[in-house]
Each structure stands twice: as C-alpha cells, then as structure tokens.
Amino acid sequence: MKILLLGGTKDSINIIKFIKKNFDAFILTTTTTEYGAKLAKDGGSDATIARPLPKNELIDIITKESYEILIDATHPFAEHITQTSVSIAKELKIPYLRFERPITNMENIDTSHIQYVKSFVEAGELIANEFNEGNVLHFAGANTMADIVKNVSIDRFYPRILKVEKSIEKCRELNISQDHIIPMTGAASTEENIQLIEKYDAIVMITKESGEIGGVIDKIQAANEKDIAVIMIQRPEINEINKENIVSNLDELDIKLKKLL
Incomplete structure (x- = not known):
C-alpha cells in the first residue's frame, strides 16, 4: 500500500507511527518546513518532501509513483x-481520507474570557477597538501575524513561533523586534502559558480553535488564571469534503484503511 500523507501536524506523526505499526505501507509525507519533515522522518515516514507543493506537482507525484491513498492530516486551518x-482525489479517482482533530470539548471549561471571531483580520480589529492598551500574545503561528498587525501596533505584539528561518523571515518582513519573538518547540502547558502572560504583561491572547492536541485548553486555563481575554478564531468550514471521508481518531482511521484494503 502506497500512501501520500499531507502532514506537518502532531496528528500526522501519530498517523505515521500507527500505519507503520499496523499495515504494510510505504508513506511519503509532505510538509511545508524542514522541521516538519524531520519530525515525519523520525516518526517513521519512508520519504518526505519539505516544501509547499502546488496541485500539479501533487498530481505528478501521485500518478508517476502510483500512490493509492491520499490522507490529509494538515492543520484544521489549512483550508x-x-x-x-x-x-485531486476526485480528479485521479483515488481514495481520500481527511484526519480532522475533534473540536475542543469545553464542557467543563470556564469560557467566560473567550471572544470568538471568524478571521485574523477580525481579531486584529477587535483588539484595536476593545484592547487598545497593553500587550498582545499571538499563539496562532507566523503565517497569521500580518492580518493582526494591520490593526495592532508591533510595539505591543508578541508572537510565539517555531524558530525556523521561514517564520523568522516573516517577523523581519513585519519589522517585529527580535526581543518580541517567543520561540516555540511544541504546545505549552498551562503553567508555561501563565509564565508568558506574566513575563510580557499581556492583556489578551490570540489562538486558533485547533483542538486539545494544539494546547487550546492550556491556553484558556492560563488566561482564566490571569484574568485576561482570549480571542479565538473559529475553524473554517470546508464544504468540499464528503463527511464519509472524515476520521477523527486512529480507530476510525484503522476501520477506513481496512475497508480500502
């Protein structure tokens, strides 16, 4: 079985390990960064590609190398x-599976500090209007910073990003000071988030609704503890996906793959 896995998330690493343990499969994982590719390789992926791939290149790879299944385990916001x-899957008539991490279960969480928005531009506008003094922690990745700083001064903007050249370059392009950049190696604990709120004297935190694996609950709990606001960007709805092709855990993935075999 030859699988092309669109990765770059912690979910994708778990998928690689699970498939290599339970199936006779060759996996090519594509990511947008060298860091993501290294994690995939360490997780057991047979091959990796570490750059964004346009549609025509993905089609060429699938057809020329005879990949049989396309698994999309990209971030919920990689619309x-x-x-x-x-x-691509429809065009090539190959099986497609979307691994979509569940929405964060807020049942036992105090959500009183959360304000929901639909975009990062809207988040920046909300901060400009309602939180126009004090510092802003941006826990939503380097690719989304530009939409925030359209309305928020970089003097009070503190992004937590992966310390890879691509992300550092985005900070340079936006003139974000080196001492405002918070290096990230993975999801932070509640206590680590509290320390960052205190260190940078933040009054508001920006995050995506990226699920528990993305550390959302720890961010909310830290904000609750320090009595600061959380601006949460809601996930985009992707209408093109057939719900029958969505799995949310490894057990569901196992059932789907066994059916395909």
Missing part, C-alpha cells in the same frame, strides 16, 4: 490545501 487535496 486551501484541504480543498486542493479533495479536488
């Missing part, structure tokens, strides 16, 4: 690549 991967 464009998910739309692209769905169209």
